[in-house]
Amino acid sequence: MNKRKAEVRRKYDTTAKAYDVRYTEIQNRKYLEVFSKLDVKISDVIVDVGAGTGLLLNFLHNNKGNIFCCDLALNMLKEGKKKHHHSHFICADSEFLPFRDSSADIVTSFTVFQNLPNPSAVMKQIIPILKNGGALILTALQKKYKIEDLKKLIAQTNLKIDTIWNLTYEDTSVIARK
Ligand SMILES: C[S@@+](CC[C@H](N)C(=O)[O-])C[C@H]1O[C@@H](n2cnc3c(N)ncnc32)[C@H](O)[C@@H]1O
Numbered sequence: 001m002n003k004r005k006a007e008v009r010r011k012y013d014t015t016a017k018a019y020d021v022r023y024t025e026i027q028n029r030k031y032l033e034v035f036s037k038l039d040v041k042i043s044d045v046i047v048d049v050g051a052g053t054g055l056l057l058n059f060l061h062n063n064k065g066n067i068f069c070c071d072l073a074l075n076m077l078k079e080g081k082k083k084h085h086h087s088h089f090i091c092a093d094s095e096f097l098p099f100r101d102s103s104a105d106i107v108t109s110f111t112v113f114q115n116l117p118n119p120s121a122v123m124k125q126i127i128p129i130l131k132n133g134g135a136l137i138l139t140a141l142q143k144k145y146k147i148e149d150l151k152k153l154i155a156q157t158n159l160k161i162d163t164i165w166n167l168t169y170e171d172t173s174v175i176a177r178k
Contacts, residue, residue: 004117005072005093012052012073019053019079029169030110031059034137037163038175044105047129049094049122050112054080057087068104070097097125104129106137111171113140113153120156127157130178135162139171150174 001009012019040046044063048056051069053076060067068088071077077089092098094109095118107126113119126136136159138150147164150172154161159176167173 001093002117008115009072012071013075016053016073016075016079019076020055024055024058026169027055027110028059030139030167030171030173031056033167034110034139034173034175035059038106038135038137040106045103046106046108047097047099047104049097049107049109049126050115051080051089052076054084054087054089056108056110057084068099070094094122095125097129099129101128102131104134105131106135108137110137110139111141113138114144119153123153123157127159127178130159132178134178136176136178137173138176139167139173141170142166142172145172147172 040060040063042062044066046063046067048067048069051071054069057064057067064087068090069080070090070092072093074091077091081089107130116122130136150164154174154176159178162175162177164174
């Protein structure tokens, strides 16, 4: 495995137990702001890339059964599984996502891309998974990703940007459609 990826995995594996205490409020602020701009149907299938401990499941609790949480760090997923016994947690590197083409209405990735050694490779995985008309929600730390950087990333794909903006707290964010 790529050295940087292995370091990221180790970091999240060793800090997994403390993650929710430290980040629930912060991540919820991001979810609130992003999902005020996008309607989510109860039937929508959502793939959450870099889902961590599954904080998004609390926020989108009506969709819980249809959310697939993928993460590289097994301990993060185990923390999620403790809270959400019946939800779907998948240990996978975002460069190798185990989903059928056109299987997701929405792909989300909150505060993950700043960790990725090869973001373009991850975009290549995400695009086929999205249904036509499906939405990608991507946020990344502003200190690493400016609006221009996200625009460049989306420009490599066939997605069209709906909205792109700096979140009130910490991340740059884009909603784009296939
Ligand atoms: C800041 S946390 C965000 C977690 C979650 N999205 C949230 O909103 O709380 C970043 C997560 O990305 C995961 N991650 C980093 N690189 C990854 C990769 N290559 N594939 C899958 N997950 C990755 C980490 O393990 C960590 O759980």
